[in-house]
Amino acid sequence: MSIKKHDHAQWSSSFGFVLAAVGSAVGLGNIWKFPYMVGESGGAVFVLTYLVCIALIGFPILVAEWLIGRRGQKNPINSFADVAISENKSSAWGIVGGVGILAGFIVLSFYSVIGGWALNYITKVGTGSFVGQDSDAIGTTFDAMLAAPGTLTLWHTVFMVLTALIVGVGVTGGIEKAAKVLMPLLGLILVFILGYNVLNGGFAEAVSYLFTPDFGKLNGDVLLAALGHSFFTLSLGMGIMVAYGSYLGREVNLLKTARTVCILDTVVALAAGLAIFPIIFNHGLDPASGPGLIFVSLPIAFGDMTAGTLIGTLFFLLITFAALTSSISLLEPSVEFLEERTSMNRTMSTIVASSVIWLLGVAALLSFNLWSEFTIMGNGIFDILDKVTSKFLLPLAGLAAILFVGWQLSQDSVRRELGLSDGAWSLWQIVAKFIAPVGVLIVFISSLMS
Numbered sequence: 001m002s003i004k005k006h007d008h009a010q011w012s013s014s015f016g017f018v019l020a021a022v023g024s025a026v027g028l029g030n031i032w033k034f035p036y037m038v039g040e041s042g043g044a045v046f047v048l049t050y051l052v053c054i055a056l057i058g059f060p061i062l063v064a065e066w067l068i069g070r071r072g073q074k075n076p077i078n079s080f081a082d083v084a085i086s087e088n089k090s091s092a093w094g095i096v097g098g099v100g101i102l103a104g105f106i107v108l109s110f111y112s113v114i115g116g117w118a119l120n121y122i123t124k125v126g127t128g129s130f131v132g133q134d135s136d137a138i139g140t141t142f143d144a145m146l147a148a149p150g151t152l153t154l155w156h157t158v159f160m161v162l163t164a165l166i167v168g169v170g171v172t173g174g175i176e177k178a179a180k181v182l183m184p185l186l187g188l189i190l191v192f193i194l195g196y197n198v199l200n201g202g203f204a205e206a207v208s209y210l211f212t213p214d215f216g217k218l219n220g221d222v223l224l225a226a227l228g229h230s231f232f233t234l235s236l237g238m239g240i241m242v243a244y245g246s247y248l249g250r251e252v253n254l255l256k257t258a259r260t261v262c263i264l265d266t267v268v269a270l271a272a273g274l275a276i277f278p279i280i281f282n283h284g285l286d287p288a289s290g291p292g293l294i295f296v297s298l299p300i301a302f303g304d305m306t307a308g309t310l311i312g313t314l315f316f317l318l319i320t321f322a323a324l325t326s327s328i329s330l331l332e333p334s335v336e337f338l339e340e341r342t343s344m345n346r347t348m349s350t351i352v353a354s355s356v357i358w359l360l361g362v363a364a365l366l367s368f369n370l371w372s373e374f375t376i377m378g379n380g381i382f383d384i385l386d387k388v389t390s391k392f393l394l395p396l397a398g399l400a401a402i403l404f405v406g407w408q409l410s411q412d413s414v415r416r417e418l419g420l421s422d423g424a425w426s427l428w429q430i431v432a433k434f435i436a437p438v439g440v441l442i443v444f445i446s447s448l449m450s
């Protein structure tokens with residue numbers, strides 16, 4: 001199940017493939033980013049647009065990226081280029097793969113900073129720091145971490161080294177096997193926290209906050225945030241799904257597999273929302289407080305519940321693990337690129353790529369403290385890295401992938417590959433040719449105007 005590049009092995013089973021794809025998709029995006037974006041973007045109206053984006057845009061683009069990879073049988077740049085050439089189209093399509101590699105590089109720089117927060121919280125919860133503490137004290141602990149560049153750098157470094165070790169030594173397959181046990185365990189803990197919330201109040205309020213939209217709050221910014229997040233959470237637009245697709249056997253049904261990945265990813269995000277918002281409302285916290293949201297809310301519950309230290313420690317351990325199965329998928333393309341295009345071997349490529357990414361991450365974490373004054377149009381470095389990728393590079397590369405499959409490939413071959421009957425094929429064509437690409441464009445335009 002590991003991604004070996006030379007003999008171009010195929011996934012031993014579609015289950016192994018689903019596991020790797022879910023491992024990449026489910027991560028900090030679901031548990032850390034989704035809840036705070038909901039809070040910043042008006043609650044249910046964001047949730048609803050995000051669900052629509054997953055179904056009508058993310059899902060077909062996931063299928064498109066796998067299809068390109070399975071046909072191209074190469075890394076993202078060469079898969080795009082080769083498939084284009086085989087259909088007498090321009091090899092310039094390879095640029096899309098290149099944009100993706102760059103995007104993954106940038107995403108990992110700030111992703112690793114947050115992975116570091118999770119690591120730091122394993123030690124904080126594990127040593128009982130939050131037992132019996134009120135929400136003010138827990139907020140102060142978080143602010144103190146943000147204000148300490150040394151602490152942030154330390155944990156960011158640990159996270160980056162872990163990622164680099166896994167990728168450099170080439171044990172990503174082993175990690176994915178461990179995911180088989182650990183990811184369901186994370187699901188179990190989320191369910192446990194949900195149970196705690198049902199008993200401790202705020203649950204009904206959270207459900208209505210997440211699922212009763214106030215359409216008055218809908219605007220271009222909310223649309224773009226929801227669209228960008230649907231790309232981020234499904235690991236789209238970076239070529240990683242193209243790369244995974246290149247290891248995919250002919251017999252695997254792309255549509256069914258994509259449906260499974262989309263559903264699992266969405267369920268985890270919604271469960272995280274239901275784990276966090278009841279605590280927010282119960283303790284009068286601000287849902288719009290930003291990236292610290294899970295770090296100021298969940299510890300309240302862990303500090304209060306029976307066996308909270310154990311459960312909380314396990315929770316942050318498992319989030320870190322989920323983050324690692326995503327971060328390895330973010331690092332792999334850069335490493336592979338260097339390995340193929342330069343004279344460096346895998347170890348050197350890993351060291352070089354992760355060092356540069358690490359450095360960019362340090363710049364990102366300094367924007368929470370020493371460099372907080374440095375902003376461009378009101379955004380610090382961390383926000384810039386996040387926004388440039390989520391709201392720009394990923395959707396653009398994803399748009400290119402769906403345009404490529406919808407308009408450049410011979411449609412007969414696509415139909416055969418997807419194995420669709422007449423009705424389903426018409427539906428696919430409407431979505432792939434029009435709804436998904438036009439959807440992305442509408443969101444881009446409306447956000448420029450708002």
Ligand code: TRP
Pocket residue numbers: 024025026027028029030104107231232233234235236237238240326327329330394
């Ligand atoms: N999807 C992951 C998450 O939700 C993050 C991630 C992994 C990602 N690979 C990616 C995001 C590629 C964008 C592109 O945590």
